[in-house]
Amino acid sequence: MTGSPEFPPVTGAWRAGNPPGRRQWLAVDRPLRLEAGELPACTIAYETWGRLNSDASNAVLVEHALTGDSHAAGAAGPGHPSPGWWDGLIGPGRALDTGELFVVVPNVLGGCQGTTGPSSPDPDGKYWGSRFPQVSVRDQVHAEAVLADALGIERWALVTGGSMGGMRALEWAATWPARVESLLVLAAPAASSAEQIAWASPQLHAIRSDPGWRGGDYYDAAPGDGPHRGLGIARRIAHVTYRSEPELAGRFGRRRQAPGDGRFAVESYLDHHADKIVRRFDANSYLLLTGSMNTHDVGRDRGGAGEALSRITARTLVAGVDSDRLYPLHQARELAAGIPGAGEAAVISSPYGHDSFLIETPQVAALVKSLLG
Numbered sequence: 001m002t003g004s005p006e007f008p009p010v011t012g013a014w015r016a017g018n019p020p021g022r023r024q025w026l027a028v029d030r031p032l033r034l035e036a037g038e039l040p041a042c043t044i045a046y047e048t049w050g051r052l053n054s055d056a057s058n059a060v061l062v063e064h065a066l067t068g069d070s071h072a073a074g075a076a077g078p079g080h081p082s083p084g085w086w087d088g089l090i091g092p093g094r095a096l097d098t099g100e101l102f103v104v105v106p107n108v109l110g111g112c113q114g115t116t117g118p119s120s121p122d123p124d125g126k127y128w129g130s131r132f133p134q135v136s137v138r139d140q141v142h143a144e145a146v147l148a149d150a151l152g153i154e155r156w157a158l159v160t161g162g163s164m165g166g167m168r169a170l171e172w173a174a175t176w177p178a179r180v181e182s183l184l185v186l187a188a189p190a191a192s193s194a195e196q197i198a199w200a201s202p203q204l205h206a207i208r209s210d211p212g213w214r215g216g217d218y219y220d221a222a223p224g225d226g227p228h229r230g231l232g233i234a235r236r237i238a239h240v241t242y243r244s245e246p247e248l249a250g251r252f253g254r255r256r257q258a259p260g261d262g263r264f265a266v267e268s269y270l271d272h273h274a275d276k277i278v279r280r281f282d283a284n285s286y287l288l289l290t291g292s293m294n295t296h297d298v299g300r301d302r303g304g305a306g307e308a309l310s311r312i313t314a315r316t317l318v319a320g321v322d323s324d325r326l327y328p329l330h331q332a333r334e335l336a337a338g339i340p341g342a343g344e345a346a347v348i349s350s351p352y353g354h355d356s357f358l359i360e361t362p363q364v365a366a367l368v369k370s371l372l373g
């Protein structure tokens with residue numbers, strides 16, 4: 001598939017070697033049908049590394065997590081205060097060897113780092129804000145399929161991601177089995193559980209109850225007058241669930257941050273993560289993407305998870321983290337058991353909890369290599 005009459009392929013410049021890790025945009029000038037509604041048009045931001053080969057058989061789709069973005073590889077520099085979030089995995093000679101593979105990383109639909117989301121302008125040039133439609137994980141992969149078509153990629157050699165990125169990877173494999181040759185799902189379930197929805201609930205309330213949120217239409221507020229407090233509280237709650245009890249005990253214990261600072265060190269640590277998120281993330285996107293994860297259920301309208309997973313034909317590896325208290329290991333085991341040929345779930349052993357899929361690079365690299373052979 002190389003595009004469609006109403007949506008021709010984009011330029012093809014990447015075939016000659018795209019500037020690696022430079023953000024690009026695909027303008028989709030036609031409506032995108034959603035599970036609940038429609039988006040009249042959208043832009044999809046993405047970055048690529050490596051070159052697409054002549055038969056487009058070397059493309060890898062890497063799906064970022066909740067607050068990640070398209071900048072998965074590359075050093076910190078202008079426009080990128082941190083290195084790419086999977087920099088240890090993507091590059092020449094690395095597990096995702098860009099000497100051989102063409103790695104594509106889109107920013108998720110509904111996000112705030114280049115792809116259309118609530119903080120983007122609508123076709124009339126007004127911020128979407130509260131009017132942005134709720135998008136599901138399934139809608140997000142449909143948007144990514146438009147990108148794949150435009151890039152001339154019919155079949156991915158590998159689709160992978162962790163957490164919310166793992167949900168999208170799974171949706172890809174269940175929606176278009178023939179388009180996914182291999183699949184690596186990290187720290188993600190077949191469907192979000194009551195526990196996961198429960199952890200999200202106070203985060204959603206924190207943002208919506210911030211007076212600065214203004215029902216979702218805060219983009220014209222004075223600088224510093226947006227829903228920063230609510231977003232910061234949401235991140236504090238979430239971040240605890242991303243790490244493990246032994247890690248927090250070992251790193252911080254009952255230590256105070258500093259003489260004269262009334263905070264425990266662990267409180268200061270959470271304050272730091274809250275400060276960082278409000279500088280780089282939009283509260284409405286946080287709400288929307290959390291909602292996408294809450295409704296994630298690969299079996300919805302497909303006769304249940306068992307039926308949906310049985311469609312998957314990709315060579316599959318599922319992995320969980322032994323210290324993940326948010327997406328516990330038993331979910332990875334259940335997911336693996338449902339996918340034909342997936343075998344037993346692999347275990348990432350780490351004290352870092354759910355975030356380990358971003359931190360334990362050698363273990364994730366070993367999984368990628370074992371899957372790609």
Ligand SMILES: CC(=O)SCCNC(=O)CCNC(=O)[C@H](O)C(C)(C)COP(=O)(O)OP(=O)(O)OC[C@H]1O[C@@H](n2cnc3c(N)ncnc32)[C@H](O)[C@@H]1OP(=O)(O)O
Pocket residue numbers: 064065067068069081082085257265266268269270272280355358359
């Ligand atoms: C800009 C970007 O993040 S790129 C976007 C992509 N990001 C993502 O995909 C995920 C977002 N990031 C994350 O979830 C996390 O930062 C991770 C998982 C990637 C990194 O985790 P780790 O490397 O283990 O970092 P950790 O959670 O220990 O936090 C380290 C930070 O806490 C700070 N810190 C540690 N202890 C304390 C303390 N007691 N008080 C205040 N700050 C503290 C450190 O100084 C460090 O600050 P810095 O990140 O500004 O340099």
Ligand SMILES: N[C@@H](CCO)C(=O)O
Pocket residue numbers: 065066067068162163164242354355
């Ligand atoms: N800490 C990561 C993982 C969440 O699943 C993020 O913020 O995207």
